[in-house]
Amino acid sequence: MSNYFNTLPLREQLAQLGKCRFMHLNEFTDGVNALKGKKLVVIGCGAQGLNQGLNLRDSGLDVSYTLRAAAIEEKRQSWKNATENGFTVGTYEELIPTADVVLNLTPDKQHTSVVNAIMPLMKQGACLSYSHGFNIVEEGMKVRDDLTVIMVAPKCPGSEVRAEYVRGFGVPTLIAVHEDNDPKGEGLELAKAYAVGTGGHKAGVLMSSFIAEVKSDLMGEQTILCGMLQTGSILCFDKMIEEGVEAGYASKLIQYGWETVTEALKYGGVTNMMDRLSNPAKIKAFDLAEEMKDIMRPLYQKHQDDIMTGHFSATMMADWANDDAELLGWRAETAETAFEKTPAGEVDISEQEYFDNGILMVAMVKAGVELAFETMTSAGIIADSAYYESLHETPLIANTIARKKLYEMNSTISDTAEYGCYLYNHACVPLLGDFMKNIKTDVIGRGLNLNDMGVDNARLIEVNHSLRTHPVEDIGGELRGYMADMKRIV
Numbered sequence: 337m338s339n340y341f342n343t344l345p346l347r348e349q350l351a352q353l354g355k356c357r358f359m360h361l362n363e364f365t366d367g368v369n370a371l372k373g374k375k376l377v378v379i380g381c382g383a384q385g386l387n388q389g390l391n392l393r394d395s396g397l398d399v400s401y402t403l404r405a406a407a408i409e410e411k412r413q414s415w416k417n418a419t420e421n422g423f424t425v426g427t428y429e430e431l432i433p434t435a436d437v438v439l440n441l442t443p444d445k446q447h448t449s450v451v452n453a454i455m456p457l458m459k460q461g462a463c464l465s466y467s468h469g470f471n472i473v474e475e476g477m478k479v480r481d482d483l484t485v486i487m488v489a490p491k492c493p494g495s496e497v498r499a500e501y502v503r504g505f506g507v508p509t510l511i512a513v514h515e516d517n518d519p520k521g522e523g524l525e526l527a528k529a530y531a532v533g534t535g536g537h538k539a540g541v542l543m544s545s546f547i548a549e550v551k552s553d554l555m556g557e558q559t560i561l562c563g564m565l566q567t568g569s570i571l572c573f574d575k576m577i578e579e580g581v582e583a584g585y586a587s588k589l590i591q592y593g594w595e596t597v598t599e600a601l602k603y604g605g606v607t608n609m610m611d612r613l614s615n616p617a618k619i620k621a622f623d624l625a626e627e628m629k630d631i632m633r634p635l636y637q638k639h640q641d642d643i644m645t646g647h648f649s650a651t652m653m654a655d656w657a658n659d660d661a662e663l664l665g666w667r668a669e670t671a672e673t674a675f676e677k678t679p680a681g682e683v684d685i686s687e688q689e690y691f692d693n694g695i696l697m698v699a700m701v702k703a704g705v706e707l708a709f710e711t712m713t714s715a716g717i718i719a720d721s722a723y724y725e726s727l728h729e730t731p732l733i734a735n736t737i738a739r740k741k742l743y744e745m746n747s748t749i750s751d752t753a754e755y756g757c758y759l760y761n762h763a764c765v766p767l768l769g770d771f772m773k774n775i776k777t778d779v780i781g782r783g784l785n786l787n788d789m790g791v792d793n794a795r796l797i798e799v800n801h802s803l804r805t806h807p808v809e810d811i812g813g814e815l816r817g818y819m820a821d822m823k824r825i826v
């Protein structure tokens with residue numbers, strides 16, 4: 337097996353990267369019909385497996401779980417997740433031969449061995465589905481010619497896939513059919529029905545390609561979504577402690593601050609998040625973000641370049657072959673950071689105070705979202721997809737930090753995202769070292785404390801214009817518009 341993307345001619349690589357079309361609700365009038373009466377067998381019952389399975393069953397589909405033998409014998413957490421929710425659980429030999437659709441929801445590292453184990457057991461003409469295309473695109477997995485291969489990738493953590501469905505809505509989802517494996521031409525109909533079953537069609541479905549999904553998903557998770565929030569948490573906390581801010585206050589400001597400031601992002605993009613600041617604070621955050629964008633741009637470009645060339649996947653796979661030594665080392669190191677070990681204090685922080693005393697955090701979110709979006713789109717990722725992988729998903733990841741800090745974020749996301757997050761963090765903390773030397777508590781911890789809130793009109797107009805005309809705001813306004821429309825329909 338070798339990197340599939342790298343085997344394609346350039347024009348085909350570009351065509352696949354640029355494949356992305358927002359699908360309208362009227363393209364889903366057939367609902368889950370293409371999957372009705374079919375047997376869906378999910379492999380793995382973790383973050384995505386459990387939550388997607390619950391939604392698909394509630395949408396009237398026949399869902400059961402197959403787990404590796406040891407998980408069943410030892411009644412592991414995955415076995416408990418499935419059985420306690422009333423699902424049938426069986427071994428590969430018992431369930432895979434009965435499946436019309438096999439949903440591979442095991443960690444990416446396991447895909448080659450899992451797919452090789454189940455392929456000989458799969459029915460002639462059945463369908464194999466993924467929620468992330470790493471195995472196909474980066475490892476070059478070849479799937480039996482008679483099998484249809486699709487992808488249905490929710491653009492959010494598994495917990496939100498379920499929570500949004502229960503609220504009567506869904507999460508934006510990217511679907512794709514592997515062009516080498518669509519023998520009966522039914523891949524798209526199956527993927528659409530699956531997206532309806534998870535509720536994704538209500539929030540927005542992008543019809544894309546395995547390649548575009550992998551190259552954008554990896555980029556988002558490594559940089560703004562997880563890497564930047566981890567780096568920002570560590571740097572902001574350490575700075576506040578160095579400057580004498582009370583530790584419990586500093587811990588709380590960060591743990592809940594990301595969630596609060598990105599809630600504004602969710603409703604009205606970067607513009608609305610920045611509008612929550614006073615005029616002098618907005619100009620300060622804007623300048624800090626511009627400075628950080630200049631410092632971090634080469635790092636964002638390196639991550640995107642390494643993802644495109646396959647350097648990133650080769651590096652991570654080398655770690656897989658080395659018993660995850662780097663991943664486990666970084667995980668242990670994160671658990672020992674001062675931010676992680678300092679509990680949030682019993683102190684009240686109002687919603688507005690998170691903005692006023694977290695100007696640097698707002699600037700970090702702005703810089704990270706814009707850089708990730710700019711870097712992805714300049715590499716050929718379509719704006720809709722880049723928006724979901726930068727701005728849209730940031731609040732969903734911030735929610736996990738509010739629950740249980742970086743531990744919760746890194747255990748909720750996939751192992752692939754966790755590895756990329758640490759990789760980014762290791763490069764970004766030293767990169768921002770000199771910048772952080774000039775940071776004081778006026779922008780993190782205590783606020784500007786100005787007697788005169790006046791600003792120069794011309795400068796404010798310039799800043800507002802720059803915020804409102806950034807391309808992430810254009811596509812964001814359009815896509816959030818679809819989501820608001822659909823919320824009214826539900």
Ligand SMILES: NC(=O)C1=CN([C@@H]2O[C@H](COP(=O)(O)OP(=O)(O)OC[C@H]3O[C@@H](n4cnc5c(N)ncnc54)[C@H](OP(=O)(O)O)[C@@H]3O)[C@@H](O)[C@H]2O)C=CC1
Nearest residue numbers: 380381382383384407412414441442446468493494749750
């Ligand atoms: N985490 C997320 O929110 C997102 C994940 N994805 C993608 O979804 C897929 C699943 O990821 P995620 O939900 O994070 O995975 P998890 O780590 O949460 O769950 C993995 C499940 O697979 C089982 N498993 C692990 N190793 C094996 C193995 N060798 N053979 C069989 N089963 C195994 C585990 O059970 P046990 O160990 O008990 O056998 C567990 O039930 C990945 O492709 C990921 O990239 C996509 C979008 C978001």
Ligand SMILES: CC[C@](O)(C(C)=O)C(=O)O
Nearest residue numbers: 492493557561749750753
């Ligand atoms: C952001 C990380 C993610 O891509 C996701 C939840 O979408 C993952 O792989 O977990």
Ligand SMILES: [Mg+2]
Nearest residue numbers: 490491492553
């Ligand atoms: Mg993702």
Ligand SMILES: [Mg+2]
Nearest residue numbers: 553557750753
């Ligand atoms: Mg991912």
